[in-house]
Amino acid sequence: MTDIMLISGGTLIDGTGADPKPNTGIAVAGNQIIALGDEATNLVNDPTTKEVTELNAAGKTIMPGLIDSHLHCSFDDVQSNDELFFHRDPTLVALVAAQNLRKMLRAGVTSFVDPDTSHGIGPALRDAVNAGVVQGPRIKTGVQALLTAVGGTAGRLIPDEGTVGYAQIVNNKDEIVQWVRRHIKYGADWIKLHATGSVPGRSGELLVWNREEIKAACQTAHELSVPVMAHCRGAQSVQVCAEEGVDLILHASFMDDDGLEAVISNGSSICPTFTFLANLADFGSKVHASPGMEDIFRGEIEQTAKMIRKAYDNGVRILSGSESGFALTPYGHWHGRELEIFVNSLDLTPVEAITTATKNGAWAMQMEDQLGTIEQDKLADIIIVDSDPTEDITVLNNKSEISTVIANGEVLNLSELWPSREQLAGWKVGNWASEILTWDKAYR
Ligand SMILES: [Zn+2]
Secondary structure (H helix, E strand, C coil), X not given: CEEEEEEEXXXXXXXXXXXXXXXXXXXXXXXXXXXXXXXXHHHHHCCCEEEEEEEECCCCEEEECEEECCCCCCCCCECCHHHHHHCCCHHHHHHHHHHHHHHHHHCCEEEEEECCCHHHCHHHHHHHHHCCCCCCCEEEECCCEEECCCCCCCHHHCCCCCEECCEEECCCHHHHHHHHHHHHHCCCCCEXXXXXXXXXXXXXXXXXXXXXXXXXXXXXXXXCCCCEEEEEECHHHHHHHXXXXXXXXXXXXXXXXXXXXXXXXXXXXXXXXXXXXXXXXXXXXXXXXXCCHHHHHHHHHHHHHHHHHHHHHCCCCECCXXXXXXXXXXXXXXXXXXXXXHHHHCCCCHHHHHHHCCHHHHHHCCCCCCCCCCCCCCECCEEEECCCCXXXXXXXXXXXXXEEEEECCEECCCCCCCCCCCCCCCCCCCCCCCCCCCHHHHHC
16 A cells, blocks of 8 residues: 555656646655556556555646756855855765755755765765755765865965865875875765866966866776866866766867767766856846856857757767856756757757757766656656747746656755755855955046
């Protein structure tokens, strides 16, 4: 005798890339999908069924919960690197992250991948969610990102050695091997390399690892059955990382044909994560982002999108990532935006775009057998959307359109207030001013 939840009457987009199926029933028992279609509907009259809770989804769309393959759950919508690296108490980082997890769930994100976490809290947070200590999406996570002393995107804030914020500095092959092993011991599901970094006075991001170093990281991780991802904002980095065994390329900015060839022959996947760039380009002026960046980022998206489309046509697995965790990409607001960009800039159909946040995301979660599609025996991570994302993909980026979130078989209470909090002492870095107060500005 089982209790069953029957979701009835809705149109099913199952996440496999198949065409939507109207009026398809879905039966859930415990945390599992146990039947679909007529078989699900018939369970209502089955004598072995104890109690049926029916969720009427007529006129609505039923989909797998969204899988965000690139976000930073411990960054707390940060406004500057200074804040991120030097002003965050580790205990508060964990407590605040736990609150932010609830925002993501409410936006329909039932799983995410986090490459690197402040103070390395990722594995502990993941374990706390799995054990039911805190409520949140399923998590797969790195510990900290591995950076060479050149750093990533924080320039000279990155020390020459040691650990700071989400960064672990590695200075030679021995340290790379050591830290990959340590992170795996501390519970890393992924190893993240910050393959490119910005150097003051040089344009763009440069590849700041050499080939042997990347190879050492990949070999060491792979020997312990842990995959490797790399932040690659530059053509050369995409090619070298793919050639040396990186499993997941983040950004792949300015990828060229040689890079694509390496990605294809290594079987790497790509998570472009256009959302941050697109938000800055489209809305940066609304939040006083550094002026002048709009055109640069719009150009980066345009140029990169052509190659990502080519990769897609060549069978490369493309993932949806939002880069949530920054002031430009706050939690719970932008997890569906990447799909809109995939439809508009890559010319994917909405159903194809949805696959990047469902079936393909399950690969990044290393749970392809259990997640990402609505099929019998999969885990019950399901969202119900009021309107039709195949008509308008942007509805997936609008929380008010997501009327039901079922995570691990449990229906979330969306009538609860949005998680909020008072200011935390010392958490934000105050700026004296965002512009220079010249005499002219004051009096002219
Ligand atoms: Zn990122």
